[in-house]
Amino acid sequence: GIQVEQSPPDLILQEGANSTLRCNFSDSVNNLQWFHQNPWGQLINLFYIPSGTKQNGRLSATTVATERYSLLYISSSQTTDSGVYFCAVETIFGGGADGLTFGKGTHLIIQP
Amino acid sequence: GAVVSQHPSRVICKSGTSVKIECRSLDFQATTMFWYRQFPKQSLMLMATSNEGSKATYEQGVEKDKFLINHASLTLSTLTVTSAHPEDSSFYICSAREAVGGGTQYFGPGTRLLVL
Numbered sequence: 001g002i003q004v005e006q007s008p009p010d011l012i013l014q015e016g017a018n019s020t021l022r023c024n025f026s027d028s029v030n031n032l033q034w035f036h037q038n039p040w041g042q043l044i045n046l047f048y049i050p051s052g053t054k055q056n057g058r059l060s061a062t063t064v065a066t067e068r069y070s071l072l073y074i075s076s077s078q079t080t081d082s083g084v085y086f087c088a089v090e091t092i093f094g095g096g097a098d099g100l101t102f103g104k105g106t107h108l109i110i111q112p
Numbered sequence: 113g114a115v116v117s118q119h120p121s122r123v124i125c126k127s128g129t130s131v132k133i134e135c136r137s138l139d140f141q142a143t144t145m146f147w148y149r150q151f152p153k154q155s156l157m158l159m160a161t162s163n164e165g166s167k168a169t170y171e172q173g174v175e176k177d178k179f180l181i182n183h184a185s186l187t188l189s190t191l192t193v194t195s196a197h198p199e200d201s202s203f204y205i206c207s208a209r210e211a212v213g214g215g216t217q218y219f220g221p222g223t224r225l226l227v228l
Contacts, residue, residue: 033216041150041203043219086155099146099158099171100207100217 002027002091006103013077014111021072021106023087031090032063033100034072036083043086046072077110084108115139116208118220125196126228133191133223135206141186142208146217147179150203162189196227 003026013019025032034046047054047061049070054061058078063070074081084107088100115138125131135145144163148156160176162168162183170176178200180192189208193200203224207217 031215031217035219041205041222041224043156043205043222045216045218048216088156099148099161100156101158102155104155 002029002089002101004087004089004101004103006085006087006106008106009104010107010109012109012111015077015079017077017110019074019077019108021074021085021087021108023070023072023089023103025068025070025087025089027068028092029065029068029089030092031100032070033088034061034070035086035088036081037086037105038083046085074108079110079112082108082110114210114216114218116206116218116220118206118223120223121221122224122226124226124228127197128195131193131196131225133193133204133206133225135189135191135208135220137187137208137210137218140208140210142189142210143186144209145183145189146207146209147181147189147191148205148207150205150222152203156205159191193225196225198227201225201227 005024007022032050035043049061049063051065058075060073084105086105088102117136119134147159150156159174160168160170162181164183168181183189205222207219
């Protein structure tokens with residue numbers, strides 16, 4: 001099956017700093033989503049971004065499908081940004097019925 | 113929009129009992145629903161895919177007789193953990209998708225199952 005690797009696994013930053021989270025995947029995808037999992041376990045949809053660039057406030061994401069990677073940018077970090085960030089992909093071969101394969105996540109801690 | 117609910121949010125049961133978890137898409141019709149499991153400090157793993165009116169497709173290593181999935185309508189899927197054991201204790205999360213063949217998956221808030 002498809003492999004999804006996220007880096008770094010852990011990241012500790014001071015409030016106000018910027019960060020870049022990376023997601024590499026091993027095969028062609030027709031779905032790529034970034035999530036933030038809050039302390040209660042809820043997965044918050046950040047971006048649906050199988051290709052291209054999107055921005056939402058302090059967050060933006062870019063997926064270069066031909067090179068099989070995606071980047072999530074967080075600017076001016078706040079303590080509420082802390083948590084685990086997951087990248088998840090779906091291959092083009094499943095016809096939309098394969099479900100998402102998740103990376104292991106990046107555990108982000110923003111210190112005041 | 114695109115809200116998915118799960119019930120219950122947490123459940124504690126005795127070993128050997130069965131537990132049913134409901135997943136509902138509140139403001140859209142879900143052609144496909146997915147069930148995932150997450151153990152502590154680990155990532156999410158897909159358990160099964162369910163389409164309304166048809167049998168669920170299970171991932172390798174997931175026992176279909178233990179994890180019964182029923183996708184009875186376009187807004188409701190249920191996961192029943194039969195004869196639960198302590199090793200079934202986990203965080204179970206469902207997701208739903210409106211579009212056929214792709215598109216965003218929207219996730220429910222999850223159900224924490226503790227089997228004593």
